[in-house]
Amino acid sequence: MMMEKRDLLFEIGTEEIPARFLPPAIKQITELAEIELAAAGLNYDALNVYATPRRLTLMVTQLDTQQPDLQTEAKGPALKAAYDAEGKPTRALEGFCRSQGVTVDELQQKEIGNNVYVFVSKTTAGRPAAELLPELLAGIVDKIYFPKPMRWGYGEMRFARPLRWLVALFGADVLPLSISGVTADRYTRGHRVLGSDHICINEPKEYLGLLEANYVIADQAAREARVREQIAKVAASMGGVAGEDEGLVEEVVYILEYPTALVGSFDEKYLAIPEELVITPMRDHQRYFPVYDKEGKLLPNFITLRNGDDYHMEVVSAGNEKVLRARLADAEFFYNEDLKADLDAELKRLEVIVFNEKLGMLSQKVARIEKLAAKIAALAGFTAEDSAAAVKTAHYAKADLVSRAVCEFTELQGIMGEYYTLAKGFEPQVAQGIREHYMPRFAGDEVPETKAGMAVAIADKLDSLCGFFAIGMIPSGSQDPYALRRAAAGVVQIILRRGLTLPLAELCAYAFDLYAAECEAVQAADKQQTVDALLAFMQQRWENVAAETLPADVIRAVSAVASDDLLDQLHRAEALVAFRGGAEFARLQGAFTRAANLLRAADKKEKIDISGLTVNDDLLLVDAEKQLYAALTAVQAEVAPLVAARDYAAALAAISGIADATDAFFADVMVMDENIAVRDNRLALLKAIRSLTAAIADLSLLTA
Numbered sequence: 014m015m016m017e018k019r020d021l022l023f024e025i026g027t028e029e030i031p032a033r034f035l036p037p038a039i040k041q042i043t044e045l046a047e048i049e050l051a052a053a054g055l056n057y058d059a060l061n062v063y064a065t066p067r068r069l070t071l072m073v074t075q076l077d078t079q080q081p082d083l084q085t086e087a088k089g090p091a092l093k094a095a096y097d098a099e100g101k102p103t104r105a106l107e108g109f110c111r112s113q114g115v116t117v118d119e120l121q122q123k124e125i126g127n128n129v130y131v132f133v134s135k136t137t138a139g140r141p142a143a144e145l146l147p148e149l150l151a152g153i154v155d156k157i158y159f160p161k162p163m164r165w166g167y168g169e170m171r172f173a174r175p176l177r178w179l180v181a182l183f184g185a186d187v188l189p190l191s192i193s194g195v196t197a198d199r200y201t202r203g204h205r206v207l208g209s210d211h212i213c214i215n216e217p218k219e220y221l222g223l224l225e226a227n228y229v230i231a232d233q234a235a236r237e238a239r240v241r242e243q244i245a246k247v248a249a250s251m252g253g254v255a256g257e258d259e260g261l262v263e264e265v266v267y268i269l270e271y272p273t274a275l276v277g278s279f280d281e282k283y284l285a286i287p288e289e290l291v292i293t294p295m296r297d298h299q300r301y302f303p304v305y306d307k308e309g310k311l312l313p314n315f316i317t318l319r320n321g322d323d324y325h326m327e328v329v330s331a332g333n334e335k336v337l338r339a340r341l342a343d344a345e346f347f348y349n350e351d352l353k354a355d356l357d358a359e360l361k362r363l364e365v366i367v368f369n370e371k372l373g374m375l376s377q378k379v380a381r382i383e384k385l386a387a388k389i390a391a392l393a394g395f396t397a398e399d400s401a402a403a404v405k406t407a408h409y410a411k412a413d414l415v416s417r418a419v420c421e422f423t424e425l426q427g428i429m430g431e432y433y434t435l436a437k438g439f440e441p442q443v444a445q446g447i448r449e450h451y452m453p454r455f456a457g458d459e460v461p462e463t464k465a466g467m468a469v470a471i472a473d474k475l476d477s478l479c480g481f482f483a484i485g486m487i488p489s490g491s492q493d494p495y496a497l498r499r500a501a502a503g504v505v506q507i508i509l510r511r512g513l514t515l516p517l518a519e520l521c522a523y524a525f526d527l528y529a530a531e532c533e534a535v536q537a538a539d540k541q542q543t544v545d546a547l548l549a550f551m552q553q554r555w556e557n558v559a560a561e562t563l564p565a566d567v568i569r570a571v572s573a574v575a576s577d578d579l580l581d582q583l584h585r586a587e588a589l590v591a592f593r594g595g596a597e598f599a600r601l602q603g604a605f606t607r608a609a610n611l612l613r614a615a616d617k618k619e620k621i622d623i624s625g626l627t628v629n630d631d632l633l634l635v636d637a638e639k640q641l642y643a644a645l646t647a648v649q650a651e652v653a654p655l656v657a658a659r660d661y662a663a664a665l666a667a668i669s670g671i672a673d674a675t676d677a678f679f680a681d682v683m684v685m686d687e688n689i690a691v692r693d694n695r696l697a698l699l700k701a702i703r704s705l706t707a708a709i710a711d712l713s714l715l716t717a
Contacts, residue, residue: 018057019142019184021073022217023150024201026178029066032267034159034173039064039233045153046071053145054080063221063231065270067177067202070231071153072217076183080139087113089131092122106131143183147190150181154192168193178202185216203227204271207321228271228321237266240318243274247316248304251276255316256303261296265318268300272318275326277301277334281313283341286348287432293422294340301337347417351429352436354416360408362415371534372480375411381527383407385472386465388523393513395464399442403468406446409434410469413447427451453503460507467511474500479524482547483538501554508579509558517577521547548577555579559586566716567593573711581659585709588661593715597669602712604675608699609713611684615696619685626697632690637674637681638698644674645701656708668705675702 030038042062050057050073058075087109089095095106102110102117110117113133121132154172162171170176170193181188181197190197201224202210208227214220221231230236240262248255265272283291288311295301301315315337319329363376372378386407390400413419413430431448435441442463449466450473452459461467478500481487488497508515521544528535552575559568563586571586592598615621633639648671655664684699686692706712 017078018075019078020182020217021057021071021076021146022180022182022214022220023071024178024180024220025069025154025176026180026202027067027069027172027176028174030064030069030173032066032264035064035066035069035233035267036263038069038157038159038173041157042069042071042153045156046073049149049153050076053142053149054083054139055142055145061232064233064267065229065231065236066268067205067270068231069157070220071150072220074217076142078142078183080142080145082139083137085135085137087133087135089113089120089133092129092131095131109133143186143188146183147181147188150188150190151192166194180214182214182217203229204321207271230271233266236269236272237262240265240269240272240274243272243318244302244316247274247276248302251304251312251314253304253306253312253314256292256296256305258296258302261300261302265300269318269320271321273321273323273326274316274318275323275330275333276304276314276316277330277337278314279334279337279341283345284311284313286345287429289425289428290344290348290418290422291341293424294344295337297422297424298340299333299337301333343421344418347421348429348432351413351416351418351433354433356409356412356433356437359412359415363411366414369480371484371532372528373532375414377531378476379408379411381476381524382410382469382472384527385476385520385524386468388520389468389471389515390464392515392520393464393468395468399464400468402440402442402446402463402465405440406443406450406465407469407472409439409443410447410450410473453506455499456502460503460510467507467513471504471507471513471515474504475520475524476527478504478547478550479521479543480528480532480535482550483525483528483535483543485538487546487550497550498554501551502558505551505554505558505579509555509583512580514578514580517551517579518544518548519577551579555582559583563587563590566714567710570710570712570714573714574707574709584659585661588665589710589715591662592665592669595666595669597666597672600672600676601669602715604672604679605703605706605712607679608675608702609711612696612699612703615685621693621696623696623700626693626700628697628701629694632694634691635682637677638695641671641674641678641702642698644671645698645705648705649701652705661709664709665706671702671705 039062043060046060046062050060055077057073057077059073061072063070063072089109090103090105095103097103106117109131110120113135115133115135119133121134122129123132157172159173163174164171165175172193176193176195178201179190179192179195179197180199180201181190182199187199188197199214201212201214201220202208203212203224204227208229212223212227214223224231230239244255291311292303295303295315299317301317304312304314304316306312315333317333319326360376360379363379364374366375368375368378383404386403387400390403395403410427410430413433414426416429416433418429419426427448427450431444434444434447442465446461446463446465446469449461449463450469452461452466452470461470477495478497481495481497486495507513522540525535525540525543529540552572556568556572559582567586567589570589571582576582612623616623628642630642633642648667651667652664655661655667682695684692684695686695
């Protein structure tokens, strides 16, 4: 007999939830529902989660109405302990029967290993889904996490925003469910203004259609498609295209329930100021989309979306234009006033701006960045011209922080600095470097292109990292108030993507010394401990970045012999990936793994100190070990200059030449000989083999 199935609808109605809370909430509800329904043994055809600012909805189609019967088996005492010599049940068996609610006659016997045990098999009847679902759904709500949950009224519940209504339908039936004083029924609410606040849902399949009829598109995928379609249509009507911004599209999708696009315009005179000064008030402050012509030139128009229909759009457009007009007038005024300012005078104002109460003023940070940028330029082998540009870039990099435009539109730091320095006649590399020194601003962002931008970006980030690490403000768990993980990841990305060879240990020590020369808080810190912690932190970021393109075992193998030259680590990893694709890898990796295991066992189990062992050729007794030593000596001579030249592909190819001799050695030689001197000599030979790749990777950590 086929099991009956029904659709499940569970809607949590709330006050407006912030847009950034909704995508994670969708993911959480999906995962929680899948886990809980699987644990309950309830199957279904499809599970979807929908979200608008005022609701989170779980929709499960064709859900089982009944749990399957559960077959369980309980193991009792061994047969010899279950019955006495006369075959009567022992107290142990009687206690087992009482605990399981069965008689001795219902027991079974099973052989496990060499013993026979008594068992009892029980069938627990499945419960109706309608009985399980109220508790299951309430549990899901209780487990949803929000970054900043609220409490309301006198209750203890915390949620993104206060609950206002609940819909819980299983087929046509309302589930008996109450959360925080709100009892579920079959009534939902439409658009705040255009829709009804008392929409009766007879069955879950009516839900999406009834809401859309009341100006709510509950399915976020459908809302996104509508947003994109309408923006493209409105832009095309003006002969242009909308500026692409995935983050803004997502935000708009989650702040509107019924998006409708409209167009507005602004005075063409504002096109004379920097484009970013026009776009930022539109996009970041008003959530407008800029419009460009087919050649990519900004047009004096914008596209925005309202939460509702297209009634009286001209009134809505005029209101948006009025708001933007004031914003652009401010931007124009700030820009023109900033152009009159003297940049050196602006730098003086940094002397009264605190970078950090323990780490000093912003002007002191600028002075450190100048010296650190010069050091980076020298170590990276920049030309004298590029080095000078880096120092000049560092000197003026923070000047725009006190400009009127950046004080109003903080997103434009660095960007406005480029415009102001170009207006003052600065070299293009310096101006571009000022814009670039904040890069990368986020994961996937571009990294600096100019040498000046690279040096100052690394210097700025390293200065912050070293200072905060020195005073003990190291990120832990989810706490990272100064975005130090992002700063470290930025340093790593610049080094790897721009091919910079930099000794980070030396740079971190130099950054510490610059702080210690003037900062008491850093003077009290342990320099080596700070540098070591910072290098370990950077190594973690390197591993995270490398994981995007490299296998996990290769990263582990290279990290086992990590250095402070991150580019060198990448080259070693890439050479290892290529080598692993060759025919000799398996044999060589097997030999190195066996050697590593024997050395590890000698050190850990046998307590043999292998650190000072060296090979004595007079103690080589077997032909196989003599031949291995000869092959080892030849390979060492070949590999050393290749490693020094960082030709790791050639070095690995040369090392593979030892495979035949290593195989013969393990076949013919007993390493752990009774003669201690012979044993130690053979361990020294294995140690020398392992050291062949000591500057490249630990091959024993690679999977086959």
